[in-house]
Amino acid sequence: MKRIWIKDGTFVTMDDARPVLKGHMVIEGDTILYLDEALPEPAPEGAEVIDGNGFVYMPGLINTHGHAAMSLLRGYSDDEALQVWLEQKMWPMEGKYTDEDARWGTALAVSEMLRSGTTTFVDMYDRMHIVAEVVEQSGMRGLLTRGVIGLCPPDVQTAKLNEAKQFARDWNGRANGRIRTMLSPHAPYTCPPDYIARIVEAAQELNVPLHTHMSESAAEVQQNIDDYGCRPVEHLDKLGFFSGPALVAHAVHLTDDEIALLAERGVGVSHNPASNLKLASGIARLPDLLKAGVTVSLGTDSAASNNNLDLFDEIRLAALIHKGVSGDPTAVPAWEALKLGTVYGARAIWQEERIGMLKEGMKADFIAIDAEQPHFYPRTEIVSHLVYSGSGRDVKHVWVDGVQVVKNGACVFLDDAQIRAEAQRCFERLLSS
Numbered sequence: 533m534k535r536i537w538i539k540d541g542t543f544v545t546m547d548d549a550r551p552v553l554k555g556h557m558v559i560e561g562d563t564i565l566y567l568d569e570a571l572p573e574p575a576p577e578g579a580e581v582i583d584g585n586g587f588v589y590m591p592g593l594i595n596t597h598g599h600a601a602m603s604l605l606r607g608y609s610d611d612e613a614l615q616v617w618l619e620q621k622m623w624p625m626e627g628k629y630t631d632e633d634a635r636w637g638t639a640l641a642v643s644e645m646l647r648s649g650t651t652t653f654v655d656m657y658d659r660m661h662i663v664a665e666v667v668e669q670s671g672m673r674g675l676l677t678r679g680v681i682g683l684c685p686p687d688v689q690t691a692k693l694n695e696a697k698q699f700a701r702d703w704n705g706r707a708n709g710r711i712r713t714m715l716s717p718h719a720p721y722t723c724p725p726d727y728i729a730r731i732v733e734a735a736q737e738l739n740v741p742l743h744t745h746m747s748e749s750a751a752e753v754q755q756n757i758d759d760y761g762c763r764p765v766e767h768l769d770k771l772g773f774f775s776g777p778a779l780v781a782h783a784v785h786l787t788d789d790e791i792a793l794l795a796e797r798g799v800g801v802s803h804n805p806a807s808n809l810k811l812a813s814g815i816a817r818l819p820d821l822l823k824a825g826v827t828v829s830l831g832t833d834s835a836a837s838n839n840n841l842d843l844f845d846e847i848r849l850a851a852l853i854h855k856g857v858s859g860d861p862t863a864v865p866a867w868e869a870l871k872l873g874t875v876y877g878a879r880a881i882w883q884e885e886r887i888g889m890l891k892e893g894m895k896a897d898f899i900a901i902d903a904e905q906p907h908f909y910p911r912t913e914i915v916s917h918l919v920y921s922g923s924g925r926d927v928k929h930v931w932v933d934g935v936q937v938v939k940n941g942a943c944v945f946l947d948d949a950q951i952r953a954e955a956q957r958c959f960e961r962l963l964s965s
C-alpha cells in the first residue's frame with residue numbers, strides 16, 4: 533500500500549483536542565496512519581517523503597450546497613433578485629443545456645473547487661450521471677443528487693423521480709466510496725406537497741438522505757403561507773421531510789420556533805452567505821442556529837450566484853457578516869468559521885467519522901497551503917491568518933483518499949486548459965442558440 537510521509541509541517545487539525553501541531557503525518561493508502569509532533573518510529577518504509585516546511589496542512593474543505601454545471605453561467609446574470617434571476621435568466625439558459633454543457637460546466641466547477649482546497653462537495657442538478665463521471669475522474673469526493681422540479685404534468689414528475697432514484701441507486705458508494713447520493717425536491721415552491729411526499733417515501737425506501745432549498749427569500753416564505761397556510765419549515769415537517777437525514781440549503785428566513793424545530797429534528801443547514809448577499813435574499817441567523825445546536829455548514833451555491841467556488845470566501849464571510857449584523861465581534865470566531873467549512877461540513881453530510889479533520893484513522897483528504905507569502909506573516913495565529921487573510925489561491929497541493937489530485941496548483945486527473953476552452957465554447961453556443 534502506498535505511503536506518504538509529510539515531514540516537518542504545520543497541521544491545523546480541526547480537532548479541539550489539539551487544534552494546531554508542528555510535526556509529521558503519515559498516510560497509508562486512503563487513511564491517516566500517524567499524526568504527531570514526534571518523528572514516526574520506525575520511519576515509514578518506502579514512503580514518498582514530502583518536505584512540509586513552509587506549508588500549512590489542513591483537512592480539505594467541504595462545500596455543502598451547489599450546482600456545479602452552472603459554472604457555465606458565471607457572470608451571465610448579475611445584480612438580480614432571486615426569482616427574476618432564476619425564472620428569467622437561469623431556467624431559460626438551463627433549458628438549452630446539452631450533455632456536453634453539463635460535462636464541461638461541471639468540470640470547470642470541479643477544477644475550481646479542487647484547486648481552491650475543496651475536496652468534498654454536494655451537488656444538486658440534472659444529468660447527474662455526467663456529474664458523477666467527472667467526479668470519478670477528478671478524484672474528488674461528492675454527495676450527488678438529481679434535483680427535481682415538479683411544476684410539470686404527473687407523468688413527467690414520475691419520470692423525473694424515477695431518474696433521480698435510478699441515479700441514487702446506481703452511484704451510491706461508487707469511486708471507492710467517494711460518491712454518495714441523495715434525493716432532492718428542488719424547493720417547496722417548485723414541488724407540490726404530494727410530490728414532496730413521494731420523494732420522502734422514495735428516500736426512505738432507498739435509505740438515502742434528502743436535500744432541498746428552503747426559506748431562501750422572504751417572498752418564498754410568504755408564498756408558502758399563501759399557498760399552504762404555513763411557513764416552509766412546518767410544511768416540510770408535515771410532509772415527513774425531517775423524519776430522516778435531511779440537509780436544507782439557505783434557511784435565511786427562520787423564526788425562533790423554526791430554529792428550535794430544526795435542532796430537534798437534527799436537520800443540517802447549509803449556509804450560503806455570498807449567494808444570499810448577491811441575490812439580496814438576506815442574511816441567515818447563523819449565531820442563533822449555532823447556539824440552538826443546529827448543525828450548520830457552508831455552501832457556495834453555484835458560480836452563477838456567487839460568483840466563485842472558493843470556500844475560503846464563505847468561511848471569511850461567515851466570520852465577518854455576523855459580527856456586522858449583531859454588533860458582537862465574538863458572534864462567529866475564526867475557529868468556529870473554519871469548523872463550518874470542515875468538521876461541521878462533514879457532520880452536515882453524515883460523514884464526520886471519516887472526513888473534516890486530520891486525525892489518525894480518518895480519510896486522507898487534506899490540502900497544503902503555501903504559507904511563505906506576505907499575507908501569512910508575521911506568524912501570530914495561523915487559524916486567524918487562514919480565515920481572515922487566506923484564500924483558495926494559497927492552496928498548492930490537494931489529496932483525496934490519499935491520492936494527490938492537485939499538484940503545484942494544477943489538477944492531476946483533469947486537463948485544466950482543455951476545460952477552460954470547452955467551457956468557453958459551450959457558453960458561446962448556449963448564448964447564440
Ligand SMILES: CSC[C@H]1O[C@@H](n2cnc3c(O)ncnc32)[C@H](O)[C@@H]1O
Nearest residue numbers: 599622656657658679680681718745
Ligand atoms: C433542479 S436542479 C437545481 C436547480 O436549482 C436552481 N438554483 C440554482 N441556484 C438556486 C438558488 O439559489 N435557489 C433556488 N434555485 C436555485 C438551478 O437554476 C437549477 O435549475
Ligand SMILES: [Zn+2]
Nearest residue numbers: 598745781833
Ligand atoms: Zn442552490
